[in-house]
Amino acid sequence: MHPFTQRRSASVAALGETGLIASIRRWLGPACPPAPAGIGDDCAVLPAVRGRQLLTVDPVIYGEHFDDTVPPRAVGGKLFRRNLSDIAAMGGRPRAAVVALALDPCVKLAWLEEFHRGLAAVSRRYDVPVVGGDVARHDGGIVATLTLLGEAGAGGVRVLTRTGARAGDRIFVTGVLGGSLASGHHCRFAPRLAEGAWLARRPEVRALLDVSDGLAKDLPALTPPGAEPAVEAAALPRRTGCDVHAALCDGEDYELLFAVTGGTEPEKFIRAWRRAFPRTRISCIGRFVPRGTRPPEALKMEDYRGYEHLR
Amino acid sequence: MHPFTQRRSASVAALGETGLIASIRRWLGPACPPAPAGIGDDCAVLPAVRGRQLLTVDPVIYGEHFDDTVPPRAVGGKLFRRNLSDIAAMGGRPRAAVVALALDPCVKLAWLEEFHRGLAAVSRRYDVPVVGGDVARHDGGIVATLTLLGEAGAGGVRVLTRTGARAGDRIFVTGVLGGSLASGHHCRFAPRLAEGAWLARRPEVRALLDVSDGLAKDLPALTPPGAEPAVEAAALPRRTGCDVHAALCDGEDYELLFAVTGGTEPEKFIRAWRRAFPRTRISCIGRFVPRGTRPPEALKMEDYRGYEHLR
Numbered sequence: 001m002h003p004f005t006q007r008r009s010a011s012v013a014a015l016g017e018t019g020l021i022a023s024i025r026r027w028l029g030p031a032c033p034p035a036p037a038g039i040g041d042d043c044a045v046l047p048a049v050r051g052r053q054l055l056t057v058d059p060v061i062y063g064e065h066f067d068d069t070v071p072p073r074a075v076g077g078k079l080f081r082r083n084l085s086d087i088a089a090m091g092g093r094p095r096a097a098v099v100a101l102a103l104d105p106c107v108k109l110a111w112l113e114e115f116h117r118g119l120a121a122v123s124r125r126y127d128v129p130v131v132g133g134d135v136a137r138h139d140g141g142i143v144a145t146l147t148l149l150g151e152a153g154a155g156g157v158r159v160l161t162r163t164g165a166r167a168g169d170r171i172f173v174t175g176v177l178g179g180s181l182a183s184g185h186h187c188r189f190a191p192r193l194a195e196g197a198w199l200a201r202r203p204e205v206r207a208l209l210d211v212s213d214g215l216a217k218d219l220p221a222l223t224p225p226g227a228e229p230a231v232e233a234a235a236l237p238r239r240t241g242c243d244v245h246a247a248l249c250d251g252e253d254y255e256l257l258f259a260v261t262g263g264t265e266p267e268k269f270i271r272a273w274r275r276a277f278p279r280t281r282i283s284c285i286g287r288f289v290p291r292g293t294r295p296p297e298a299l300k301m302e303d304y305r306g307y308e309h310l311r
Numbered sequence: 312m313h314p315f316t317q318r319r320s321a322s323v324a325a326l327g328e329t330g331l332i333a334s335i336r337r338w339l340g341p342a343c344p345p346a347p348a349g350i351g352d353d354c355a356v357l358p359a360v361r362g363r364q365l366l367t368v369d370p371v372i373y374g375e376h377f378d379d380t381v382p383p384r385a386v387g388g389k390l391f392r393r394n395l396s397d398i399a400a401m402g403g404r405p406r407a408a409v410v411a412l413a414l415d416p417c418v419k420l421a422w423l424e425e426f427h428r429g430l431a432a433v434s435r436r437y438d439v440p441v442v443g444g445d446v447a448r449h450d451g452g453i454v455a456t457l458t459l460l461g462e463a464g465a466g467g468v469r470v471l472t473r474t475g476a477r478a479g480d481r482i483f484v485t486g487v488l489g490g491s492l493a494s495g496h497h498c499r500f501a502p503r504l505a506e507g508a509w510l511a512r513r514p515e516v517r518a519l520l521d522v523s524d525g526l527a528k529d530l531p532a533l534t535p536p537g538a539e540p541a542v543e544a545a546a547l548p549r550r551t552g553c554d555v556h557a558a559l560c561d562g563e564d565y566e567l568l569f570a571v572t573g574g575t576e577p578e579k580f581i582r583a584w585r586r587a588f589p590r591t592r593i594s595c596i597g598r599f600v601p602r603g604t605r606p607p608e609a610l611k612m613e614d615y616r617g618y619e620h621l622r
Contacts (some may be wrong), residue, residue, distance in 0.1 A: 015621035036472045042400035042520055043365040043461065045470050053364070055442060055460055057409045061449045089353035098368045102413075102454045127442040131366060137620055138372045140451055143413045147458035149366055150354065159356050161347045209353055309328035309448055 003111040003142055004104060012112060013105035020135055023109070027116035031123035032130050044131035046096055051154030055147070056086040062142035063074025072111045074187035075144075079166040082212070083148040084126060084191035085254040089210035091160040091200025092152035094128045094193070098182060100145045102138035115144070126193065152200070160200045160208040160258075167227040168262030169206055170287045172269075173255055174280055177215055178242030180252035185239070189254045198256055198276050204269065210256040215257065217306020224260060230298035231286035244299070251307035259301045261289065313379045314422040314453055315415060323423060324416035331446055334420070338427035342434035343441050355442035357407055362465030366458070367397040373453035383422045385498035386455075387429025393523070394459040395437060395502035396565040400521035402471040402511025403463035405504070407442045408434070411456045413449035426455070435550070437504065471511045471519040471569075478538040479573030480517055481598045483580075484566055485591055488526055489553030491563035496550070500565045509587050510569055515580065519569040528617020529558040533570055534597060541609035542597035555610070562618035572599065593616065 005011050012020055020050055025032055032038045036045040060066055060079040070078075080097065087094045099119065103112070123130055128148070152159040174195060180186040192210070199205045211218045215236075217230055238247040260269055266284045273282045286298065316322050323331055336343055336350055343349045346355040371377055371390040381389075391408065398405045410430065426552070434441055439459070463470040485506060491497040503521070510516045522529045526547075530540055549558040571580055577595045584593045597609065 035474075036401075036470070041473050042397040043367040043403065043465065045401065045472070046364040048361060048363050051360060052359055053460065055357065055407060055409050055458070056354040057411045057443065057456070057458055058445050059411050059413055059447055059456070061413050061447055063450055064448050086353040090347075090356065092354065096366060099460060100368045100370050100456045100458075102370055102372050102456075124397040132368065134369050135620060136370055136372055137375050138452065138454060139374055141449065141454070142447060143452070143454040143456075144413045145368070145413075145454075145456040145458075146369070147366070147368055147409060147411075147456075149364065149460065152356070159347070161356070162352050163346075262425050296558060309446060 001072055001111055003108055004106045005108045006106065008110055011105060012103055012107045014108060017135055024116055027113050028120050028130055029118040038129065038131050039133065044096065044098065049151045051151040052086055052159055054090055054092045054152050055274060056083055056148035057142055057145060057147040058082045059145040070187060072114035073118035076115040077122050078187045079144055079146050080119055080122035081191050082151060082254065083146050084193060085210045087148055087150040088192045088196035089208055089256065090152050091196045091208065092150040093197065094126060094148055094150045096129055096131045096149050098147050099130060099133040101135045102141065102143040103135065104139055104141060105137060105141060155290065157200050160205065162207055162209045162221045164207040165222055165259035165288055166206065167224060167288050167290045169259040170262060170266055170273045171229060171231065171285050172260055173237065173257045173283055173285055175255040176237045176281065177237040177253050177255065178246035178250045179202060179239040180250055184241060186252040191254060195256055195277055195280060204261045204264040205244045206259045206261060208256060211253040211255045211257050212247045212251065214251040214306025216301055216304035218257060219301060222257060226291055227288040228291045228294055229286055229301055230289045230294045233299050235283060235285045237281060237283040245304065248304040249306055312383055312422055314373060314419055315417045316419045317417065322416060323414055323420060325417045328446055335427055336554065338424050339431050339441055342431040349440060349442045349443065355407065355409065361463045362462040363470055365398055365401055365403045365461035365463050367394055368456060368458040369393050370454055370456040381498060383425035384429035387426040388433050390455055390457050391430055391496045392458050392500060392502050393565065395504060396521045397608045398459060398461040399502050399504045399507035400519055400567065402507045402519065403461040404508065405437060405439045405459055405461045407440055407460050409458050410441060410444040412444065412446045412453065413454040414446065415450055415452060416448060418453060449470065468511050473518055473520045475518040476533055476535045476570035476599055477517065478535060478599050478601045480570040481573060481577055482540060482542065482596050483571055484568045484594055484596055486566040487548045487550045487592065488506055488564050488566065489557035489561045490550040491561055494550060497563040499583055502565065503567045505568055506588055507592055515572045515575040517570045517572060519567060522564040522566045522568050523562065523619025525560045525562040527612055527615035529568060530612060533568060537602055538599040539602050539605055539610050540597055541600045541605045542612060544610050545594045546594060548592060548594040558602035558616065559615040560617055570599065
């Protein structure tokens, strides 16, 4: 759906701010609790929690993260899911979201309603309320920014970060890589929340992140100092129709990438994984080796580039 | 400063995402702690806290909240301060911020550096780190969205909300109203954090909000059901050069508006305030009366409108 209209009566300008906020509450329905736990006060008020707090923010921008071909419900879903994926990447539990909308007054009400229905569906699915936000005028564009508050590390469980891998560790990735845009995966993916929480409880897992800009761009963040990754092309889990380049560079995979201690038997780890997640594919794609000792058959990762924003 | 340039070497496109994030860390300096407490992982990780959590989000948008006449340092400062004001309006304490930037690739690096110096200065002043964010491409615009996490209600102190006022309560406001844009107040104001925290500890204070869209638009949110405000024009604290209309409608005042029980002696309350905040003006501007009993000399608030977004 094209998000803009010249018919004022069908646009957000017809409602103005106050009417629009009332509509947003209605569209969100039970996804938005009453104030002060939800929309309507200067801040949302959330109960205290025991664990550490996680905070992450990601936008969707018209012309960059979506265009007229993406249904607005999928745009809202994508915005929520890409933030949930960041919480999954710390082994955390999402708690509450706020959404700031920068909108051209010509944005169609029908578009915005569907966008919020998409947010509401994800909110229900993962039990994460939308507790507040902001609506502001932005001539010529749509920028929707979602900030997610999460919790991690309650009950003595670790918060898994990107650092901590060592030379000798095996590299694992969930799902399949590449072709996210063409396949529609970028709007439909299921953030790996249960998987991330499971990994945080496994002592043999040393470091974790989510692959969002392509494995080639994201893997260096997991690579320990003095090491380099030795990844086997044949071991890369590729989406049907994707070659190695697509699997490494396309981006928007939203899969978990993590390091497991070298002393762990990979078959045993994979068996435990399959008992927990029989429907989530897992692949050991290689290992970290001391810098300069990469075997000749391994992929030259420096020849591949992931998605570089702002170029 | 005009924020855009056609000289690629002077624009954010010259750095690309990775270089830009490195520059942002440098510009923020000590305002941004190392990951995972700051920029660099999938989420920022913050320590657990005892009180309830507050979450608020507000953007600044080129063409809407600022233009070429506002120095970029003031834009960054304004973005941070307007969110701090929302935490103040709950009697809370700000803890950490994340900033999502949607940027045209032609944005001047010099503009963006100054913008971040503005964020860093406010971060230092109020001891609130910038712990993460996002940078994405947005052709034709600048939208900077800051989300602030806060804490309130630790040690048995209340979280002050907008609801709770009753007919008979007196209405107070801090500072002076009107003329925020012309005077530059909208970029320079000091969020009333200490004042908000003080009010939350005073049992005679029943409800609190911050005036951001003009008193005429924001006062209804404080007004209890079945009541209406009886505000005296002469009691309105106006900025020099502002008439009553400006004081009620201009917006961007970022002052605290609150209700105090009718049984409280206003002189006694004001004396206590002046001991705590000798330099922050406070005014009793009227009271809430049962609907239909507004005295004829009181302002007809329904004749005034505050700032309505998206019209």
